[in-house]
Each structure stands twice: as C-alpha cells, then as structure tokens.
Amino acid sequence: MPQLVELNTFTSGAGNLTVFEKIIPGTIKRVFYIYGASEIKRGGHRHHKTWNALVCLHGSCRVYSNDGENEEYFFLDNPASCLILEPKDWHIMDSFSEDSILLVLSNEYYDQSDYIDQPYMLNQLIPQ
Template sequence: MSLLNFYDFNVLGDSRGALVSIEAERSIPFEIRRVYYIFGTQKGVARGFHAHKELQQVAVCLAGSCKFLMDDGKHKEETVLDSNSQGLLIDVMQWHEMYDFSEDCILMVLASDHYDESDYIRSYDEFLREIK
C-alpha cells in the first residue's frame, strides 16, 4: 500500500490561459473547512514534522516545487510536488515533513477542519505510540 495518494485535477483552458477547479467532496474526499498556503520559505528550511489525529489535508504546489516525506509509522515514502494540477493527500495519522522548497514555491493546503492545536501530534515518539 502506497502512502502517496494523489488527486489529479482537471485543467481547463483556452488561448486566454488555464483554470483548475477543486471542489469539496468531488475533486477531494472531504468538505474544505480551511485553506492556507506557505510561501517565501528560506533555503534549507523544513516544515511539517507532525501528524493529525482526525484532520485530512490535500497539498497542492501552486508554483515551484517541494519534497514531501510521508510516514505511517511502518513505511516511509518521499515524493516531489511540482504540479499545480495535482494534490497529495495527507491522511489521518500520517507523519509528514516538507523540505527542499524552491525559491518560488507556493504550497496551498486544503484542510477538512478548522485549526485545532489538540489535533496535532508534534512528537515523533508520541506519534509512534499513538499508532500502536
């Protein structure tokens, strides 16, 4: 079983340009309750380093690129996000790390719920205990 679950979004367009539409419960498997994006990340900075107990997210690299490490406590997989028409599912109880951001990277994340600090697991050791 792969930890890398991608959603390919339809790209529509004509001579005026392209358009990608992402619809809750159609393009992605949940209702969107929060959207945030990361940009201006300095060279060598890594982000993430947590898992969520209940939150699901889909990450889309709108510009540039970055790498993801996905970890379910048993398996680890890495991938590069560099397409603005493809999203990576960050599922419940998946430790994730983002790194090697290009200078022009804009990483948008669609989340299934509002921010709730109590949903975060920020210690890798605690994450491993929780999944057992």
C-alpha cells in the same frame, strides 16, 4: 498512505483552469499557504482527524510522509497535482524552491490538540 492525484484541468486559448472538488472528505474549513520557506523544514506532525490536500501552486517542494508502515518522498512541482495526506500521515515539507507557494486545504479548523508531533518509529528516509 498519501495519494498523489491529478486535478481536473481544462486548457483553452484563455489559459488553464484547474478544479479542486471532491478530493478530501467533508467540507474545506481551513486554507493556508507557505512561501518564502527556502530550506526550512515545515510540518513534522500528523493528525488525529484532519485531512490535508497540498498543491504547489508555483515552484516546487518535497514532502516526506510516513504512515507507520510505509515512508515515501513526493516532489510537488505542478499546480495540477495534489498530494492528499490522511490524518495518519506524519509529514515534513522541505526543499522549497525560492519561488514556491504551497497551498494547503484542510477539512478541519486549526486545533492544537489534533496535532501529533511524535514521528513513527519507522523513519529510514526522514530528512535530517
């Protein structure tokens, strides 16, 4: 099941510094960000081996996750919060605010064969 963690953040008169380290297994091999998505649904998959860490740097978005046993919604609206998705976590990101920027860090390079598009049978909360 996904885990929402608070990243170490240091605040001073010079602003905030938030640190991302030792959050997902392995080395970060891929970084991308989603913006301008508005009400479009993104994701709709899980992975064979990729872990992802999601941080909404600006604005907000919602993440639906289903690991085959549990399903849950997460609301990301704080750049010091990070949602960790394990490979088994089928997920959809949606409800992006107009100003949202969602940063995604992955421990694997993009590989289409790593994607599993079929959702689990348990999908009571899945966004329509």
